[in-house]
Amino acid sequence: MKLWQRGGAATLFLLALFILWEVIVRWQEIPMWLLPAPSAIVTEGFQSLPDFIPHILATIELTLVGLCIGASIGFIIALMLHRLPIVNRMIYPLLILSQNVPTIVLAPLLIIWFGFGLLPKLIIISLVCFFPIVVATMDGLKNTDPALKHYMQMMGATKGQTFWKLELPYALPSLFSGLKIAATYSVMGAVISEWLGAKKGIGVFMTYAQSSFRIDRVFVAIFTIMLLSMALFAVIQLLERTLVKGRAKEV
Template sequence: MKQQRWFRSGWPPLVVVILVLLIWQLAVTWGNTASWLLPSPLKIWTDGTTDMPRVWMHTLATVRIMLIGFATGVTVGIVTASILHMVPGFKAGFYPLLILSQNVPTIALGPLLIILFGFGILPKIILISLVCFFPVTMATLDGFMQTDRNMYNYMKMIGASKRQIFFKLEMPHTLPFLFSGLKISATYSVMGAVIAEWLGSGEGLGYYMILQKSSFRADREFVAIFIIIGLSLLFFWLIALLEKLVIRWNAKRSS
């Protein structure tokens, strides 16, 4: 049943993607469009295969800083949400500042971080962490706020400490909300890594795209774009799979 349900939900997007690629290929072929302006899917595939060793090297560099930044941002986000929830008065004081922090464009923070920390890996990690931090923090806070109040009052009535309530009731209850934030941050982390590499790097997909833009190689630009999309989808799928393994009661309820 699950395989049939996956097949029914999975084939329509696949058919749409195939149709789009087919129309794209036919339009470029029949329209005699210059490859430097709009390459065909076959041209993109051929050139990506030819340049695969270099593309693979840059992809690994992007994945490395993406994973480090994601792990850092998620850890700081969970800790921040827990502190704001546990410490009285902190949420009222810092919550508006969290909202205001998202009004600063990510692209504007990059040059400032480079001025402060140089052209090494540190400013890239900080930028990716900032991108991943906010969704996890907000989702975790929402999970804490949605805790079952009847169960909360019952645990207080039987003498459970604040620490016990937090780890045995509030934290398990917020896991579905946390994983929602993780899935958003997973896709944001790829975007953040590419932006960080645009601003200053000697490797990575963002750096690779800048090189190809200077050479007017639109085909290789598309190769990098498709790899970025693939990384985002793969990372999202891995987080969704981890969610099903960790939150088994939630997976059973939704199936």
């Protein structure tokens, strides 16, 4: 009930913002090429939907593949840093530095090195996704109850058994927090990669719209990106509730 109340309040607030936007645009007679009204954006969205759907599907496919790769790499790196303190001290500062390189600057280099195929796009998405997974997973593993860990060691549990039965269940909430952050970044990473060279995708659709001064189509693309991010976030949140509650019952 509380979730629905929060969702309803957010919906009403957004509706009020759109109404205010519509009133200001019509009252000030702002031209379409400068700032279209929400009603014009919705109309254009429905009219361009048949041509827009292939671009949406291409971005969804690229986002999901890149997110899976980035999350897997982040999870593996987090386990390695957790198990090997020496490697942690050497590699972790480099991981932090890697996040200070602007993606929009790195992307053209990846295109030069790897061409215009799928690989550079997946690298871009993986780069923006893996770091939240690494940080969140490491924090979750560190939060394991020391008393329970010591108890399992006293019972003769191996490191693998301790990880699967104790450390991983404790880390799941943190892992999903990082995964939700990475999910929102993955859509952005996919669009950025499409700007630099692709045949289909929301980024391509947006580029064409900007070059032809179709600002209404640009806003259609922006709102679609927001909806995709929210949908992916909601799916991961639903998965989190299912798995974390199940693990809690087992433990």
